[in-house]
Amino acid sequence: MNAQLNVQNLVVDLQTEVGMARAVDALNLTLSKGQTFALVGESGCGKSMTALSLLRLLPDNAVIQSGQVQLSDVDVFQLSENQMRSIRGRRISIIFQEPSSSLNPVMTVGDQILEVISQHTPLKGEQARARAVEWFTKVGLPEPERRMGSYPFEMSGGQLQRVMIAIALAAEPDLLIADEPTTALDVTIQAQILDLLKSLQQERGMAMLLITHDLAVVSGMADQVALMYAGQIVEVASAADFFIRPSHPYAKLLLQALPGEDLRGRQLAAIQGTVPPLTQAFKGCRFAPRCPYETEACTDKAVVMSPLSDTHHVRCVRLQDASLQFLSLPPLLDRAQALSNDHSALLSVKDLSVAYSLGGGIFGSKKTFQAVNNVSFEIQKGQTLALVGESGCGKTTIGKALLQLLTPQTQIGGQAFLNGKDLFTLTGQELQESRRQLQIIFQNPFGSLNPRMRVLEILEEGMKSLHPDWSADQRRADLKTLMEQVGLRSDALDRYPHEFSGGQRQRIAIARALAVKPKLIVCDEPTSALDVSVQAQILNLLRELQDSLGVSYLFVTHNIGVVAYLADKVAVMHAGKIVEMGDASQILNNPQDSYTKTLLSAVPKLNQALV
Template identity: 60%
Template structure:
């Protein structure tokens, strides 16, 4: 087995010593899938790097043991680690694009791994590489083995990473968020592949993820991490049937789906505490809705709950369970009122025959040799105060459609068709008329960090839109509006004087939402606004978007591939494939009774949370 005993990892940071992992204990058996879950910053990926002795230069293991079949990994010289990395423990990294060498052919990278960790050489190693590409589902492996990584899709690159890891014949695999960047259909294929290969080769799989639905379908055991510690350890079926720790219960209540539609998600307030601080009590206590007075001053131990269950919580001491201190999940709050216009109302946005064509340029002079239809004849409507979700796989044209409507593709592509906003064709507007229309339609981008200027204070970022689109407002009026806006999106007013890098991912997304709201638009295009966020932060953002819609009557064009989010927030759904809409209608009708074969395949591929009876 792979055995971690009392592992402690520290890193030198600008604010002091970061205690990234504190007294971790876990075991991984051959043939078992062990899931390590938790929010960003809790220590999951640092655990994987410690196992492989790949910590950054400012990191070090300061205590504990890592044993592989009884051999202490931490005691090996660096030369001895070469056979461990890849040969005994393989690792599938989160982002295959940065893990594969861009200037080496895929086959050369596979052969290198095979020759390093097995006895095969030359032609035999290449034949094995081709065989593994075939086994992981790469079409025409004899030809694709000589391709460079950039010629492959994201799902194919992840499959190459899996082939490279398994070709070295390891006993254990560490998979760090192996499906985060993939569409649901590709994700389902990769997970099925890992399941089959694990069953065939008896591999031990350490699955690191924040996707609880994936965990419920894959894992035998689950460890939940928080602020560098394991706070609950249990068999997967018991964990999802009856989570013990308040943090585990809160995470499961925060997941969006159709059953929570019309209510607010149970978001967890606050964020993971900085690991530079010294803790005198429970690390989760400031965010816990059932914290006891002693939680602030007493450090909880990891308590056995019988069988293979353990939990780090003071609620389970002194007969607290028998007294009912750990109650079932709290009921959801009262439904949030929504603006639900009648079917006779005119649509706020009416898109007719939208076609977006990008030029294909070749040669030294980059002459146009052809055209690529990214969006091909798309039509849909969005009514005031309602949400239309655009769903589909990557590359289907969702984001291109949204950017075209917001006029972000002028000069880059040829746009045909109409996009009528309150009766005005956005594609026909110029000058002052276009500037006036921009006040009515705004966009929230997928990555808030990349879309916020790092050299500007939050106040300046929010004020920029007002200066451009509402120049009639004076400085005092602008400040008054932005302070009210900060209150509205849940930011402290002193946040206006800070810079984007000083905020968490969820807070930055709130800033991006505030920027879109600053000019009081009628429609907001939301381009995957929650895809990069943890479950708890996602719940906060979805609650905020629903509250703003109920309060201000804003309409959303919500671009996403997360079907759970669609079930929770959307009134209507349009399914895109290859630049076209293959099916659209009311949310419940499309998702529960899909008519198109592609829609059925897309919905069938969505991982669902399995809660045992």
């Protein structure tokens, strides 16, 4: 069946506390059978709202004002809700951005994939179960048979993402909407998943709408690219044209914001400011207030899409202006050579082991799983140690162990000295005081932010508890500055977490960790949910704090570009152990361990000539 998708003049409004926001404004796109169409742009620009519109899964405060969505021979907006249930999962499926909030917490992941298979395929019973295990195997989920009985809370973020992908593919849909499908995955599993999606497209002619901020993935996967900003598409082109000849100023800046080893020691080309509130009435170019090429003509009247060629269209009044070239990047920064003459370790971890209890066994004995096995490392003041490796190898467990955030049933061995004090021996007041110096940015911002508290209360909670001497005025002034630093407007302080996109929530989580001014931050995938422009803002901020205040980072990530840009040292983990550790340039350019070589070979490369 032909899964061609035609979207015409899609307009979506969103009711907010401050008025009606036009989340998607007159969007058009065409997606052919077997084609991948990438939708890219900053968090909050309307990408995910577009995806939810196609499935008619919009929140209660959203309404489709106009438009038509034609899926092959079906007009999606004309179907009843009962008819839509037979379409969702079978004809059109979605990989959601945040699997932890989209999977049912009281059902095993096995039951959740079986629900899809039983509903949308002829397979039942053991045949359905065999197909479910097959899909778990295809997406690289470890011990797929055992994982059929696991609940979402028992799995890591990367494993949950793989479960979500398996569920989305289980009924072999005609059209797959992939909303940040590889965000929480390490590069080896990401490569495996992307290869799987490509092979399914070749076998079945599956069409895919790929929503992502990873431009390297886009360059390797997409046939067409559309760049969104403030609810509008501002540039659409073939993937080859987009990366070789980006024409909108926003596109040029995005490509110059990508971190890498060649930009170590200098600021990334972060785009200043934030996406404008979509409740306002726009006149002229919506990107103009942030655009370094802005002229009076940009704000005079509405800007329409103009053709560069039959397949390349751009929304810019200065499209033919020869001066619209790439910016000269900021000069090299003189990073502090010696933030402290004291080269002793701020954090010294010795023979750290962590074992999880797996429940009762024969004669009441308890089985354990060794998540971390005799790991040792040091982090000096003002230094970044990047911890890389596949999902489930123990990276996040190390971070949580340092903050004593693991369950009482977890067995921890070894020592971790922060400024000479063993973290594993601290209790009560001493433990609380240690958290003035040690904070964490969690991988899943949706699960780590209290949904009943406004952002101001979330950020002030730690400040009040750990710095009771700070006045209310000082806290408020610090938080307004911090909001600007992480790329959010100050009015975000008065809103709730559910009112933000995934990337915006991640910025709030980062602000919370920074608010108490710690000496060491465990950064657990802090930029995984961020588009490249905001990622550049955050990385610039982290570097600025490191240079000025001597903050240290234990940086858990699968983004090798970020590692190459930010890290001083790299530790590569595999199956709970560190298999290789050394200077970042040495590990990335001349790895010695076979696992490290495999890991780095899977990193997607940007096929782009100008940057």
